[in-house]
Amino acid sequence: MPGTPPGGQPVPADGQLPPASLGGLGHQPFGMYVHVPFCRTRCGYCDFNTYTAAELGGASRDSYPRLAIEEIRFARRVLGPSAPRVRTVFFGGGTPTLLPPASLAAILRAIEGEFGLADGAEVTTEANPESADQRSLGLLRAAGFTRISFGMQSAAGHVLSVLDRTHTPGLPAKCAAWARAEGFEHVSLDLIYGTPGESAADWKESVHAALAAGPDHVSAYALIVEEGTRLAAAIRRGDLAAPDDDEMADKYLAADAEFTAAGLAWYEISNWAAAEQARCAHNLLYWQGGDWWGIGPGAHSHVGGTRWWNVRHPSAYAARISSGASPGQAREVLDADQRRIERILLTTRLAGGCAVSELSAAGRRAATAWMADGMADAQALAAGRVVLTAPGRLLADAVIRDLTD
Secondary structure (H helix, E strand, C coil), X not given: XXXXXXXXXXXXXXXXXXXXXXXXCCCCCEXXXXXXXXXXXXXXXXXXXXXXXXXXXXXXXXXHHHHHHHHHHHHHHHHHHHCCCEEEEEEEECCHHHCCHHHHHHHHHHHHHHHCEEEEEEEEEEECXXXXXXXXXXXXXXXXXXXXXXXXXXXXXXXXXXXXXXXXXXXXXXXXXXXXXXXXXXEEEEEEECCCCCCHHHHHHHHHHHHXXXXXXXXXXXXXXCCCCHHHHHHHHCCCCCCCHHHHHHHHHHHHHHHHHCCCEEEECCEEECCHHHCXXXXXXXXCCCEEEEECCCCEEEECCEEEEECCCHHHHHHHHHHCCCCEEEEXXXXXXXXXXXXXXHHCCECCCEEHHHCCHHHHXXXXXXXXXXXXXXXXXXXXXXXXXXXXXXXXXXXXXXXXX
C-alpha cells in the first residue's frame, strides 16, 4: 500500500482547531480538496492513496458521496461563522470520474450550500480519459465545473503499457475537444517523462500530441519510482532500467522549449499555462500558503498553520464519519519558523520566486552563489526575489535546500 503518513499529535474527536489558527481564517484564499480514492486498476507507478474494488473491504463507491457530504458539514461546524467562501474546489484521486456526474455535482452543491462559492470560483476535476465521454463532460460543466485535467501521460502506446495506463493513445485529445465543445473554460493535460523505454522521440511525440489537442494548461512531471510499487519491483529485478537523470533533464528542457514556443509559459516547475487565468488557482493556493480543507480518506488539510491528515482506508474513514467523529488521523501545528521555511520551499518553485526577505543570512549567501552559477536570475535577485532559471529548475531541490539553511 502507499507510504505511511507522518506522525503527529492526535486530532480531537470534534476536530476543533487551535484558536490562533481559526483567528487567521479568511486572511488567505480558502479552498476545498475532495479526494476520490477509487480506480478501476492500479497503475504500476502509482503510490497514491487509491483502491480498486478488490481492496475496498467494507467501503463502497456508492456510499462515498454521502460520506464526503457529511465531512463537508463537519468542516462547516469546525470552521464556524468566520469560514470564508470557497475560492477553489479540486476533485482529485484516484479517478473522480469513476463516480457518476450526479454524485460529483452533489458534493459540489454541498460545498456551495455550506460555505458558498466565491465569485469566479475555480472548480476542477481530474479525469481518466477512459472514464469520460462527451455526455458526462457536459453534465459536469452544467453542474458548475469550470476546469478539467486529463491524465494523458504519453502518446506512445508502449510507454503507456509500462506505466499500466489503460487508455488508448489519441483519446485524451478527443476528450479535450469534447470538454471544449461542452463549454469548459480551462482544459489541462498531464504528462509524465522518464518512463523506462521512453526515447527522446517518444517524448517529443507526446509533447506535440498534447499541444495539438489545444489545452491552455499542461503539467509535465518526472517519473518518480516509489518504493512498494510494481514499477519499483520491476526495476529492482532488472526487468526495466531505472530512469536516467540526464535524459530526464534533457526531456524537461526540450518540453519547456516546446511549450514556450506554443505560448504556454511556466509558472511552477512542472506547470505551464497559456495565460494567468489558465493557471491552476487551487494548486497556487497550496504553493502560496493558503488554507484548505481536504475531504476524503487520506486527504490533507491546512488552516492557519495547523496541518492534519485523514485516516487512509475508506472503511476507516466511513467508520469515523458515520460516528460523527473527525476523520483526522493526526496533525501538527507549525511555528513561525516552520511556516517561513515552508514558504521558501513552495514559493521558490514558482515563476514569481521567493522573497529574499524570507531568507536567513546563510540563505542569502546561498542565493548569491546560485545566481553566480547561473541557477538564479540576477535581475530578479537584485529586485529582492530568488527566481530560478531553466537550469536552476533542474536543480531546484538542491537550491531550495541551501536557501532554507
